[in-house]
Amino acid sequence: xxxxxxxxxxxxxxxxxxxxxxxxxxxxxxxxxxxxxxxxxxxxxxxxxxxxxxxxxxxxxxxxxxxxxxxxxxxxxxxxxxxxxxxxxxxxxxxxxxxxxxxxxxxxxxxxxxxxxxxxxxxxxxxxxxxxxxxxxxxxxxxxxxxxxxxxxxxxxxxxxxxxxxxxxxxxxxxxxxxxxxxxxxxxxxxxxxxxxxxxxxxxxxxxxxxxxxxxxxxxxxxxxxxxxxxxxxxxxxxxxxxxxxxxxxxxxxxxxxxxxxxxxxxxx
Amino acid sequence: xxxxxxxxxxxxxxxxxxxxxxxxxxxxxxxxxxxxxxxxxxxxxxxxxxxxxxxxxxxxxxxxxxxxxxxxxxxxxxxxxxxxxxxxxxxxxxxxxxxxxxxxxxxxxxxxxxxxxxxxxxxxxxxxxxxxxxxxxxxxxxxxxxxxxxxxxxxxxxxxxxxxxxxxxxxxxxxxxxxxxxxxxxxxxxxxxxxxxxxxxxxxxxxxxxxxxxxxxxxxxxxxxxxxxxxxxxxxxxxxxxxxxxxxxxxxxxxxxxxxxxxxx
Numbered sequence: 001x002x003x004x005x006x007x008x009x010x011x012x013x014x015x016x017x018x019x020x021x022x023x024x025x026x027x028x029x030x031x032x033x034x035x036x037x038x039x040x041x042x043x044x045x046x047x048x049x050x051x052x053x054x055x056x057x058x059x060x061x062x063x064x065x066x067x068x069x070x071x072x073x074x075x076x077x078x079x080x081x082x083x084x085x086x087x088x089x090x091x092x093x094x095x096x097x098x099x100x101x102x103x104x105x106x107x108x109x110x111x112x113x114x115x116x117x118x119x120x121x122x123x124x125x126x127x128x129x130x131x132x133x134x135x136x137x138x139x140x141x142x143x144x145x146x147x148x149x150x151x152x153x154x155x156x157x158x159x160x161x162x163x164x165x166x167x168x169x170x171x172x173x174x175x176x177x178x179x180x181x182x183x184x185x186x187x188x189x190x191x192x193x194x195x196x197x198x199x200x201x202x203x204x205x206x207x208x209x210x211x212x213x214x215x216x217x218x219x220x221x222x223x224x225x226x227x228x229x230x231x232x233x234x235x236x237x238x239x240x241x242x243x244x245x246x247x248x249x250x251x252x253x254x255x256x257x258x259x260x261x262x263x264x265x266x267x268x269x
Numbered sequence: 270x271x272x273x274x275x276x277x278x279x280x281x282x283x284x285x286x287x288x289x290x291x292x293x294x295x296x297x298x299x300x301x302x303x304x305x306x307x308x309x310x311x312x313x314x315x316x317x318x319x320x321x322x323x324x325x326x327x328x329x330x331x332x333x334x335x336x337x338x339x340x341x342x343x344x345x346x347x348x349x350x351x352x353x354x355x356x357x358x359x360x361x362x363x364x365x366x367x368x369x370x371x372x373x374x375x376x377x378x379x380x381x382x383x384x385x386x387x388x389x390x391x392x393x394x395x396x397x398x399x400x401x402x403x404x405x406x407x408x409x410x411x412x413x414x415x416x417x418x419x420x421x422x423x424x425x426x427x428x429x430x431x432x433x434x435x436x437x438x439x440x441x442x443x444x445x446x447x448x449x450x451x452x453x454x455x456x457x458x459x460x461x462x463x464x465x466x467x468x469x470x471x472x473x474x475x476x477x478x479x480x481x482x483x484x485x486x487x488x489x490x491x492x493x494x495x496x497x498x499x500x501x502x503x504x505x506x507x508x509x510x511x512x513x514x515x516x517x518x519x520x521x522x523x524x525x526x527x528x529x530x531x532x533x534x
Binding site for chain 2: 006046047049050051052053054056062087088090091094095097099100101103104105107109110111113114115116117118120
């Protein structure tokens, strides 16, 4: 694979006075097999475009400097060079000429490493989801108990008050519809970790409030659930987060559980 | 206020337009085109061409990753017409995004995404290697403590005697180079343990040689400084032979980052 490119790349790394790593554009042109620096400058320009369009500062990643080169035994001359950050180098490798084998192999390396990281991220999200989903089951039971003590007879209605608070007036069936789920699909089973965590917070806070303030009566319990949900919603808004109804429906939690099991098997094997 | 940057995650885009057939995921280039900011097929084809070139030069099969296909579309008059398309693998999609026009926001953000994900993965790998070294180092420490107590009851009691015993082990493993010489050669401070700068394979080799020595001393009931030293030299030399026969010359391995530093960061 392109371990070779990466090895050479790490070897030509330099460290500045602030202990930051950087690369010389002249050196990069060399390892990417650009004989003429002028041709390499086109690649640098493309990488700068990419940097800018990603909302990153060109100055931070491409710093113009001079580089002294030896001319014969006694003379030396300064030529232009650019100090590149790691990010700048990675953009350059992606924007260089793919008909060069070293560039092509570099691009394949980026594709593979990206995919590996994505799969790693997937495992992390699966773990969070499964953990939070199970917590929801446990704390849902605690909440049901607290509601029952408060005098709630219709738990479905009580649950909907919580959803209405958190989801801006939407009931469970409205959320199902909004997320294009079937009526047989549990909304909790299709929440990502972020949404599950918001619901878990709503659940545990309502449970604690009802018990702490010894709230009595179905109507007052419903109202409490609604208010806690609304507060959580307001908090998400204040933080600048995505409203829970806007978060995409995740695939069934069953899939995450299955994936984690096969992942665990692979770890052992 | 600076404009907020929300990275368009190409992985999420691909999820939206993924097609699955017999458990294999693939993408239509025509579907992908707008997600990468292209309006015209002719322009998009240029990116595809470069991606195919990249695929070929990486010695991957262009045919497998960019399967030619036709797509039926309904024209304005209601007639059906065939247009050119490609069925792409995920790898092909990633190559197309890397080879697209970086003036397009979608392409630029995809490239930044690849840079970030690649770096994260590299750091994960580095972390894994460091973790392995830490574990091997801890294991070696255990084995060293064990053998120290084994030889203590059999004739190597004084600290300087055990020092010689250990130096014999190092000399036999490193082809005659002593601990002090090796530290000098590798630029390691004399007060620091050599093993804190070892590669994983050296840590394992030392552990193996000492574990064999410990076993044999007990098994053959060896006693006396001479016999104990002889045993550790034999086992260390045998371990060295194994390394050499597999092309590993331990004294030529480069010193690694200080494990004490890794511990604390």
